[in-house]
Amino acid sequence: MSLLEVEQIRGGYGDVDILNGVDLHVDQGEIVVIIGPNGAGKSTVMKAIFGLVKVREGGIRFQNSGIANLRPDQIVRRGLCYVPQEKNVFPTLTVEENLEMGAFIRNDDFSRELERVYELFPAMYEKRRQPAGALSGGQRQMVAMGRALMLDPQLILLDEPTAGLAPQIVELIFENIRKINDIGVSLLMVEQNAKAALRMSHRGYVLTTGRNRHTDTGENLLNNREVAEMFLGG
C-alpha cells in the first residue's frame, strides 16, 4: 500500500478543469518528481492534494484514508506538509519563529524537531534570529523546507523548490532534499530543472495537459528519448 495514492483526479480553479484524470502514487521512502511543460497542471496536482484546489472527481488517499477536498490544516495534521513555490516564508518573522510556526498545531515540546532542522541545515542555526525576509533565495528555501519538517511529516510536497535559483544553489537544494529523504521523509516534488531532478528521484511522472503521459523510474525517464527531446531540452 502506497503512502499517497492519487486516482484519476479531475479539478481546477472555478469552472475550468485543469486536471483531466491524473494518477500517481508515492511509496514510503521515495522521492518522486513531476515534470512536464508549462500549464500541464503540475503545480495544480500538488495544490489539489493539499486541499487548495477543488477536486471534482477521483480520489486521493494518504496513509490509507481519503483526504480529497479536506482543508489544509486538516491535512497537515495527518502528516502531509506543503512548501509553496513563492512567498514561502514569513518575511518579518525570524528564522526560528518561522520554524515555530511550522509547529503551530502542536501543543507539546518540539525542541527535538527544531534541533533536527538545525542539524540538517546548520546555516539556519547561525541565522536563526534574523528576519527570514533578509535571507537569500536559497536560504529562504531552506527555511521553508525546515518549516515543513517541524511536524515530523511522512510526506512533503515541494512546488518547484529550485525555481529562480542560481545553479550552485540548485545543487545545494537538491542535496538538502536528499538529506531530508535520508532521515525517512518521503517527497513529492514538481520541478522545471527536470534533468537534475530526475537524477535524484526514485520515480517520475510526466504530465501534459492535465494527464499522465509517462511514468517510470528516474533513470529510465532520463534515458527515454521522447522525454529527453520534449522535456529535457535544457
Next chain:
Amino acid sequence: MAEFLQLTVYGIVAGSIYALGAIGLSLVYGILRFPHFAHGDLITFGAYFALVPVSILGAPPELTFFFGVAATMILAVAIDQILYRRLRKVAPVILLIASVGVALILRSAVQLIWGPGNQYYSQGISMPWRLEGVNIKPDHLLIVGGAVLLVVLLHLFLQRTKTGKAMRAMSDNADLAQVTGIEVNKVIIWTWIIGGGMAAAAGVFLGIDTRLHPVMGWRILLPVFAAAILGGIGKPYGAIVGGLIIGLAQEYSTVILSPPYKPAVAFALMVLMLIFKPTGLFAGRKA
C-alpha cells in the same frame, strides 16, 4: 514657548488615544485585509461600556476600565463571528461595506441605550498641575501612562506568545499561514480581542479626556485611520508613531487654523502619505 509645550502636552495625550485606536485598526487591516469602518464605534462602545459598572452596578471606578475593555472584546468577536465571518469568502469590498453598516448599527444602539446627550465619568473639574507655565492634568498622565503600558503588553504578546507570532505571520502572508496549518479562525478571534480591547481603552481614555457622546469614536475615526496609514498597515508599532504624529500635528495646527479643522490636518497628512509612500513610514502592506 509655553504655548508650544502646552500644545505638545495636548498632542501627546490625543496622540496616545489615536495610537491605541490605530493599533487595533492596523492589526485588523493587516490580518483581515479590510479597513474596519466600525472601529470608531467600537471605541465609542468601549467608553460607554465602562459607564455601566459605575452607574448600574455601583462598582468601584477602578474596575470600570477592565469591564469596558472586556465587554468590547466580546462585542468585537461576536460581530466578526456572526457577520464578517460569513462575508470573508466574498470580497474585501463587501466587508468594507458591511463594516459601514455595523458602524451605523453600533452608533444607533449607543444612542438608544444611553441617549443622545453628553455623559461624563465623573462630575467636577480636576485641578491641573502647573509646570513651567504648562497645565498638565493627572488624567493626562493616566492616559499616556496607560497607553504606554498597553503597548508594552502588546509587544510582549506579539513577540513572546505563540498566538502573537501567528498574528504576525498571518499579517505577513495569510495564505502561507493557512498552508502551515495555523488555525486561521483562532488567530482572527484573537485579532478582534486585541483590536477591540485597544479600541475600548482608547474610548475610555477619550471619555476621561473629553466627554462621552454617541459619535465620539466616529469623530476620531479619520485621525485614527490617518495614524494607521502613516505607520503602515499591519505595523502596530508604526501605528503608535503615526498616532503621536497626528496628535501633535493637529494640535500645532491650531496656531494657524481654527480648531474645528483639525481633522482636515489629519486628512491632509494621510493623503500626502498615500501619494508619496503608500506603505507608510514603516513599510506596511502595499497600497
Next chain:
Amino acid sequence: MSGIIEYVMFALCLVGIYGILALGLNIQWGLTGLFNIGVAAFFAVGAYTSGILTAPPSDAHLGGFEMPLVIGILGAIVASGILALFVGLVTLNLRADYLAIASIGIAEIVRLFLKTEGWLTGGVRGMEIGRPFEDSLTGNFTLNYLIFLAIVIVILFLLLEVARKAPWGRVLRAIRENEDSALAAGKNVLSFRIQAFVLGSCVMGLGGALYGHFFGFLSPEAFRPMLATFLVWVMLIAGGSGNNKGALLGALVIWVIWSGTEFLTGMLPAELSTRAGSIRILLIGVLLEIILVTRPEGILSEAGERLANIRRERRRSGEGS
C-alpha cells in the same frame, strides 16, 4: 384622501431625488468600481451652491445674486464637478479601500467647512432659499415639483444608458473588470476614472440642488450627511449595483422601507419615540447586512454578473486566486 395623495407625491419627490443620487453613485461604483463614501459632500456642495446663487439677499450668508433656477442648478453641477476633479486628481490612483477612506475625509471636511464658514452658508442657522414653481402650472407645489423631477430623471436616465452602452461606458467597465489589460490596451485609466468620478459627482450635485429647492431651506444638520450617504449606498446595493434601473428601483424600495420604519416607530410608546431616529437607522443597518449576506448583488443583477463582480473585486484588491 387628498392628504394621502399629497403624501405620496411628497414621497415620490424624495424617491426621485435619492434616485438621482443613486444614479450618480452608480456611475462611480457600479460602472467604474470607485468606492465613494463621500456622497454627502457633493450632495451638500450642490445644494449650497444652488442656494447661494438663487437666494435673495441676506445678512446671514453670502447671497443676493437671485439667479434663475437654471443657473443655480448649473452652478451646482459645476461646483460639484470642480470639487470632484480636485479630489479625483489627488486620490483616484489609490486602491479602492484607500479611496473609501479618503472620501470619508472629504465628506467630513466639507461638512465642517459648511458648518464653520457661516459667512458663506449661514452656518448652523441655515439658509433660506427659494422654492420654484410655487404658483405655476397645477397650482400644487409638490405636484409641480414631481413633474419637474420626473422630466429630469427621464432625461438623465436616458443619457446615462446611452453613455453606459457607448464605447466610453465599455472602457469604464473594462477598467473595472481588469485594470491591467485596459492599461495594456493603451487606455489612460486615470483619465477615465476621473471622468467617471466627476460625472457621478456632478449628478450628485444636481441631486443636492434639487433637494435644496424642494425644501427651501438648508442646514448642515438637516443634511445628516452620513445618513444620506448610507441610504444611497443601501439603495444602490439593494437595487443592483452596476445597473441604472437597479439604482432607481433600489431608491424606491429602500425609501419605502425607510418610510415604513418611520411608520413603525411612530407606533412606539412615547418614551421610545424620541429615540425613533436611532431605531430606524439601526433597522436599515441590519437590513443592509442581511442583503450583503444573502444577496449582495441586489435585486436586478443576475447571478452571472454577481460572480463577475466578485472575481473583479478580488483582482482589484490584489488577491490572487
